Amino acid sequence: MTAPSPRVAVLVPCYNEQAAIATVIADFRKVLPSAGIYVYDNNSKDRTAEIAREAGAEVRSERRQGKGHVVRRMFADVDADIYVLVDGDATYDAPSAPRMIDKLVSEHLDMVVGLRLDQSEAAYRRGHRTGNLMLTGFLSSTFGQEFKDILSGYRVFSRRFVKSFPVLSDGFEIETELAVHALELSLPVAEVETPYYARPEGSFSKLNTWRDGFRILGTMLKLYRSEKPLRFFTAIGIFLALVSIGLAIPILVTFLETGLVPRLPTAVLSMGLMIMAILSVSSGLVLDTVTRGRREMKLLAYLSQPAVRPE
Numbered sequence: 001m002t003a004p005s006p007r008v009a010v011l012v013p014c015y016n017e018q019a020a021i022a023t024v025i026a027d028f029r030k031v032l033p034s035a036g037i038y039v040y041d042n043n044s045k046d047r048t049a050e051i052a053r054e055a056g057a058e059v060r061s062e063r064r065q066g067k068g069h070v071v072r073r074m075f076a077d078v079d080a081d082i083y084v085l086v087d088g089d090a091t092y093d094a095p096s097a098p099r100m101i102d103k104l105v106s107e108h109l110d111m112v113v114g115l116r117l118d119q120s121e122a123a124y125r126r127g128h129r130t131g132n133l134m135l136t137g138f139l140s141s142t143f144g145q146e147f148k149d150i151l152s153g154y155r156v157f158s159r160r161f162v163k164s165f166p167v168l169s170d171g172f173e174i175e176t177e178l179a180v181h182a183l184e185l186s187l188p189v190a191e192v193e194t195p196y197y198a199r200p201e202g203s204f205s206k207l208n209t210w211r212d213g214f215r216i217l218g219t220m221l222k223l224y225r226s227e228k229p230l231r232f233f234t235a236i237g238i239f240l241a242l243v244s245i246g247l248a249i250p251i252l253v254t255f256l257e258t259g260l261v262p263r264l265p266t267a268v269l270s271m272g273l274m275i276m277a278i279l280s281v282s283s284g285l286v287l288d289t290v291t292r293g294r295r296e297m298k299l300l301a302y303l304s305q306p307a308v309r310p311e
Contacts, residue, residue, distance in 0.1 A: 006308050008035035008101065009080035012057070013070040014088030018046040020199065024086070025055040027094035038078055039088065040070045048088075068169035068177075075162045081308050083162050087153040089199050092116075096194035100156040103192060105308055110161040110187040111178070113147070114154030116196035135217060139176065142224055143183040148191055150179045161187065164302035173219035180223045185299055229291055233284030237277040244273035 010028045014021055025037055039052040041061045053059045060077065062070045071085070082101055086092050092114060100112045136150045152175065161182070169177045182189045225232045247270040255261055 005034070006081035006105065007079075008032055008082045008084065009078045010035050010037045010084045010086065010097075011071075011074045011078060012037065012039045012052075012086060012088045013042060013067055013074065014039060014044065014048055014052075015042040016044045016046050016048060017088040017090075018044075018048045018051050020090035021048050021052045021088050022055045023090045024088050024094070025052060025057045027090075028084070028086070028097065029056065031094050031097055032084070035084070036078075036080070038074065040074055042067070042070050064170075066170040068167060068171050068174040071174050072167035075165060075167060081159050083157040083159070085153070085155045085157065091197050091199055092154040093195040093197070096154075096192065097156070100192050100194075103190060104156050104158060107190065108188065108307065109190055110158045111182050111189040112156040113149060113189065113191045114152050114194040115149045115191040116152055116154075117193050118196045135176070135220065138217070138220060139179060139183075142220070142228070143180065147179055151175045154194060158305075158308050160302050160305040160307060163305050164298055166298070169219060171215060173215055176219050177223065180220075180227065181298075184227050184295060185302060187302075227291060227295075229287035230284040233280045233287070237280035237284070240273045240277035240280060244270045244277060247273070 010032060012021070012024060017024075021039065025039070028035065028037060037057040039049070039057040039059045041049040041052070041059060043061075043063065043065055049059050049061070060073075062073045074085075075083075082104065084097055084101070086094075086097075096114060100114065103109065104112045132149065132151045136147055139150055140147060151172075155178065164185075165178070165181050167174065167177065181187075247266055251261060251263055251267050251270065254263075261267055
């Protein structure tokens with residue numbers, strides 16, 4: 001008996017993309033004719049939702065502003081076996097989707113990331129490219145697995161990934177959170193090279209290089225604190241302990257030579273810093289146990305979903 005084909009859903013978050021949304025829908029309808037296409041409008045002030053509906057997509061809305069809110073609603077509402085997440089700005093290559101899906105299914109992966117290869121200078125601004133390299137390097141060094149493009153908005157997921165992923169981010173930090181979720185559960189992932197095009201005329205980027213870059217970096221630090229608490233708080237404890245010892249050495253030398261403690265406030269500060277160092281390491285030990293329990297719950301949620309089977 002032939003197994004049924006996996007259900008594929010194309011998820012398109014968009015905001016003020018009337019210049020591009022019809023092209024995105026038509027392109028993905030052509031390469032994935034049996035897939036459901038869901039456009040989630042995030043308070044657009046133009047005709048994005050109307051044009052998407054006329055193009056044949058199922059249009060829904062998310063009133064809370066921010067891509068993270070939109071992805072949370074998408075993952076909760078849409079039921080499928082394979083999910084294609086793509087921005088609605090017509091910069092990503094629709095013909096790459098079947099190749100990404102085939103790789104996900106044939107290699108039993110849970111996430112395939114579209115590794116962007118810009119086709120023009122205007123496609124990928126220099127500041128965004130530099131920021132992406134820096135953040136990607138930071139994530140790789142922190143979590144121990146190398147990605148080349150963690151900020152890509154073009155991804156394919158298994159149902160297991162989507163239904164076990166607790167979205168916490170509000171905005172464009174969501175891509176970082178997706179990568180960390182895969183890394184912390186040691187999920188099988190891959191990257192596939194895909195063309196990246198300039199936006200069509202009339203479409204404008206919502207990203208701010210500095211503001212969103214700092215937000216993404218802040219998200220990475222928060223995730224590091226929550227997912228690697230023992231390392232995070234131990235590092236703080238070691239720093240405080242070294243400062244405490246540095247302050248204490250001159251006081252100890254003076255005491256051994258004269259039997260006096262002339263700098264009592266410095267001695268009190270040194271002792272306070274050492275106490276804080278011990279408390280920091282202790283907090284890390286406690287939170288590490290809590291994090292392990294949270295990770296086990298995520299893994300159980302992941303395992304409760306059926307795996308995608310090849311046809």
